[in-house]
Amino acid sequence: MISLTHFCGPILLALAVNVHHSFWSFFIFTFHTSMFPSCYSKPTSSKDLFKRTYLTKILLGVFVVYMSHTCWVIYGFVYTKPCERGKGDCISSYLAERPRLQLSIFSSLRPDHSELNLIIKIDDFDIHSKFERVVNVSLPLATRNNGTLHTLVYVHKFGVSPLQDNRQVHHVAQLSTYMMSRGNLSSAKEVLKKHAATAPREVDRPISHWRSRLTLNMMSEDFTFNRGALPSDVRRYMRVFQDENRMVYLPLLHIDELSVRVKDMMEINGSTTKLPLTISYEGLSLRQFRLWIHMQDVMFSLKRFGFTEVNIDEIKGVLVDNNLYLLALTTLVTAFHFIFEFLAFKNDISFWRKKKNMVGMSRKTVLWRCFSTIVILLKMLEERSSLLGLIPVGIGTTIEVWKVKKVSKIQLQWRTSRSIVHVGKFDESERKTIQHDTQAMKCLSYLVYPLSISGAIFSLVYLRYKNYYSWLINSLVSGIYAFGFLSMAPQLFINFKLKSVGHLQWNVLMYKALLYEQDQMS
Numbered sequence: 001m002i003s004l005t006h007f008c009g010p011i012l013l014a015l016a017v018n019v020h021h022s023f024w025s026f027f028i029f030t031f032h033t034s035m036f037p038s039c040y041s042k043p044t045s046s047k048d049l050f051k052r053t054y055l056t057k058i059l060l061g062v063f064v065v066y067m068s069h070t071c072w073v074i075y076g077f078v079y080t081k082p083c084e085r086g087k088g089d090c091i092s093s094y095l096a097e098r099p100r101l102q103l104s105i106f107s108s109l110r111p112d113h114s115e116l117n118l119i120i121k122i123d124d125f126d127i128h129s130k131f132e133r134v135v136n137v138s139l140p141l142a143t144r145n146n147g148t149l150h151t152l153v154y155v156h157k158f159g160v161s162p163l164q165d166n167r168q169v170h171h172v173a174q175l176s177t178y179m180m181s182r183g184n185l186s187s188a189k190e191v192l193k194k195h196a197a198t199a200p201r202e203v204d205r206p207i208s209h210w211r212s213r214l215t216l217n218m219m220s221e222d223f224t225f226n227r228g229a230l231p232s233d234v235r236r237y238m239r240v241f242q243d244e245n246r247m248v249y250l251p252l253l254h255i256d257e258l259s260v261r262v263k264d265m266m267e268i269n270g271s272t273t274k275l276p277l278t279i280s281y282e283g284l285s286l287r288q289f290r291l292w293i294h295m296q297d298v299m300f301s302l303k304r305f306g307f308t309e310v311n312i313d314e315i316k317g318v319l320v321d322n323n324l325y326l327l328a329l330t331t332l333v334t335a336f337h338f339i340f341e342f343l344a345f346k347n348d349i350s351f352w353r354k355k356k357n358m359v360g361m362s363r364k365t366v367l368w369r370c371f372s373t374i375v376i377l378l379k380m381l382e383e384r385s386s387l388l389g390l391i392p393v394g395i396g397t398t399i400e401v402w403k404v405k406k407v408s409k410i411q412l413q414w415r416t417s418r419s420i421v422h423v424g425k426f427d428e429s430e431r432k433t434i435q436h437d438t439q440a441m442k443c444l445s446y447l448v449y450p451l452s453i454s455g456a457i458f459s460l461v462y463l464r465y466k467n468y469y470s471w472l473i474n475s476l477v478s479g480i481y482a483f484g485f486l487s488m489a490p491q492l493f494i495n496f497k498l499k500s501v502g503h504l505q506w507n508v509l510m511y512k513a514l515l516y517e518q519d520q521m522s
Contacts, residue, residue, distance in 0.1 A: 076231075077231075077290060077291075077294075078287060080223070080225075080231060080286055080287075080290075081226065081229065082223060082224050082225070082226070083224045083225055083226040083227075089226060089227040089228055090224050090225070090226065090227070090246070090247070091224065091225040091226075091227050091230070091238075091240060091247045091248070091249050092224050092246060092247070092248055092249070093222050093223060093224065093248070093249060093251075094167070094248050094249060094250050094251060095127060095220070095222060095251055096222050099157065099158075100124060100157065100158035100159075101124075101125040101127065101155055101156070101157065101158060101251075102121065102122065102123055102124070102125050102155075102156055102157065102158045102159070102160075103120075103121070103122040103125040103153070103154070103155055103216075103281075104118065104120075104121050104122075104153075104154045104156065104162050105118075105119045105120050105121075105151060105152070105153050105154070105214075105279065106118055106119060106151065106152045106154070107119055107137055107138075107149055107150065107151055107152075107175065108149075108150050108151075108152060109140055109142055109143070109147070109148070109149065109150070110150065111150045111152075111172045113152070113163060116152065117138065119135055119137055119151070119277070119279075120133065120135050120279060123158060124158060125155065125158075127218055127220045127251070127283050128220050128283050129281070129283070130281065130282045130283070131280065131281055132278065132279070132280040132281075133278070133279050133280075134276055134277070134278050134279075135276070135277055135279060136274045136275070136276055136277070137149075137175070137274060137275055137276075137277045138273065138274055139268065139272060139273055139274065139275060143176060143208065143268065144268060144269070144270045144271075144272060144273075145270060146207060146208045146268075147176075147208060148174060148176050148178075148208065149174070149175045149176045150172055150173065150174055150175060151172070151173050151174075151175045151214065152170055152171075152172050153170060153171050153172075153173070153214075153216060153253065153255065154168055154169070154170045155168065155169050155170070155218065155251050155253055156168035156169075167241065167250060168250075169239060169250045169251050169252075169253045170253070171253050171254070171255050173214070173255045173257075174211065175210065175211050175214070175277070176208045176209060176210055176211065176268060177208070177209055177211065177265070178206035178207065178208055178209070179206060179207070179209050179262070179265065179309060180206070180207065207267060207268075208267075208268045209265040209266060209267055209268060210265065210266040210267070210268050210275045211260055211264070211265065211277075212264045212265070212266055212275070212276065212277060212278060213259055213260065213261075213264055213277075213278045213280070214255070214277055214278070214279045214280070215255070215256035215259040215280050215281075215282075216253070216254070216255060216256070216279070216280070216281045216282075217253075217254045217255075217256055217281070217282055217283070217284050217289065217292065218251055218252060218253050218254065218281075218283055218284070219251070219252040219254075219283070219284055219285070219286055219289040220283030220284065220285070221284075221285045221286050223286050225249070227247065231290065233290055233293045233294065233297075234252065234286075234289075234290065234293075236293075237252045237253070237254065237293070238250075238252060252289060254284075254289065254292065254293065256292065256296075257296050257299070258292070258295060258296055258299065258316050258319065258320055259320065260316075261313055261316060261317065262309065262310065262313040263313075295319060299312055299315065299316065302315065308384075345396075345399075348399070349399065352402075352403055352406050355406065357427075357429075357430065358407055358409070358426070358430050358433065359429045359430055359433050359498075360433055360494055360495070360498055360500065361407060361433065361491075361494075362433075362437050362440075362490040362491040362494055363407050363408065363434065363437055364437050364438075364440070364441040364490045365487055365488060365490050365491045366400070366403050366404055366407045367404060368487040369400050369403075369487065370397075370400040370401055370403065370404045372480045372484065372487070373393065373396055373397040373400045374397055374400075374401075375473065375476045375477055375480060376393060376477065376480070377390070377393050377394060377397050378473055379473050379474070379477050380393060382469075382470060382473055408423070409423060409424030409425075409426070410423055410424075411423075411424065433494055433498070436490075436493060436494045436497045436498075437490050437493075437494060439493070440489060440490040440493035440494070441490050444486060444489050444490065447486075448479075448483050448486060451479075451482075451483070452475075452479040452482075452483070455475065455478060455479065455482070456471075456472075456475035456479075459471065459474070459475055459478070460475075
């Protein structure tokens with residue numbers, strides 16, 4: 001992923017691909033089964049063929065409808081049809097009258113009109129201008145004692161108090177927010193990345209931090225809306241009043257939350273009486289205004305998926321700090337990555353479902369992959385990773401456990417009151433494969449086990465962890481990352497002994513090779 005410095009419709013498509021990739025993968029699977037039926041088990045009768053074809057047509061029809069609806073939504077977002085002049089259902093802009101405006105920004109301990117303290121006032125405010133100013137804001141005693149401070153931004157008539165102007169617009173935002181202190185934040189990152197130990201109470205202690213930037217935007221375009229086709233995202237920011245026989249909407253004001261970055265936060269202590277605040281303003285077109293609203297809504301919705309503040313801050317940097325064309329290219333690569341990853345995933349399951357004979361397949365390699373995915377899942381649970389990361393890894397872990405059951409020929413037979421575990425027998429060719437597999441793993445263990453154990457002992461002596469469980473998980477993960485490439489050694493040894501590679505999953509290997517090439521390019 002990359003970022004966004006200007007505004008353009010394809011970003012929504014990029015977000016749709018990333019957020020709803022499971023939906024896309026489902027229909028990619030359907031399309032692949034219909035176009036390439038040889039990759040799957042063929043139906044045993046014409047009735048089964050009819051059912052599969054009928055179901056495929058239904059799913060493809062739903063896919064076409066969904067794609068059409070998505071294109072229509074994107075088109076409606078990029079192009080908003082203006083209302084024709086003279087019609088009674090039009091909502092015209094208050095800015096079309098060219099009124100003299102004033103921008104007033106206040107601070108307050110409460111998000112209302114009480115106890116307002118003026119920060120800055122700009123007379124003859126030009127909505128088409130662009131400026132940036134730095135002001136010093138006085139901090140009340142309550143804010144210095146780990147309290148909260150709000151800002152109220154007003155756009156109103158020139159020379160009239162904003163509290164007395166019935167046609168003013170205002171927005172409220174926090175100038176302070178609770179988060180970990182800068183020292184504790186770095187300690188928390190060490191816990192996640194370098195496995196350093198920090199007391200949980202100290203890391204999670206919230207401290208009030210100062211928002212050093214306040215970015216304001218207002219739609220400066222003179223646009224006439226149709227009341228019957230008013231976009232829902234614009235409606236939230238719109239205030240309308242009746243002016244004789246026509247409807248007029250007040251200026252659309254917006255406070256940019258995407259510009260608030262963790263790196264710009266300043267810790268507030270009791271001795272600080274004033275802190276600098278950089279106030280910037282830029283007018284936007286309707287398309288830019290709507291896009292910025294959508295991007296900000298996406299950031300807020302990510303919290304429901306388990307994203308932490310640090311994760312959201314990184315995504316903000318991706319969207320704000322980088323070039324739009326690079327973002328579009330990366331989005332395209334990411335889309336292909338999801339497609340290849342799903343196809344590899346699907347072909348892997350299809351291969352093992354049809355696999356009856358385990359000749360040439362390394363059981364040790366399958367066991368190693370199963371163990372590795374379980375350890376990585378436990379590591380992600382310890383780090384409290386987001387659900388978007390946990391769910392795919394959890395599904396992959398379940399499939400690896402199923403593959404272990406398949407390669408070991410373990411069958412579960414359910415009776416009325418109990419379950420019976422039945423282990424199938426191996427034929428002569430399979431037993432020969434098992435012998436080669438055991439021989440390769442025995443030689444490999446002379447290298448892997450001593451290095452892994454010595455690395456774990458070294459980390460226990462010289463590094464600090466929260467507890468022994470954290471030390472164990474981190475040591476196992478380090479061993480997996482260090483020696484994961486050796487997991488294919490038993491399979492290579494079996495191929496050498498059997499002088500054959502016909503038993504391998506060539507479709508899966510091809511897709512994973514493409515994934516590797518994509519990772520190298522990105």
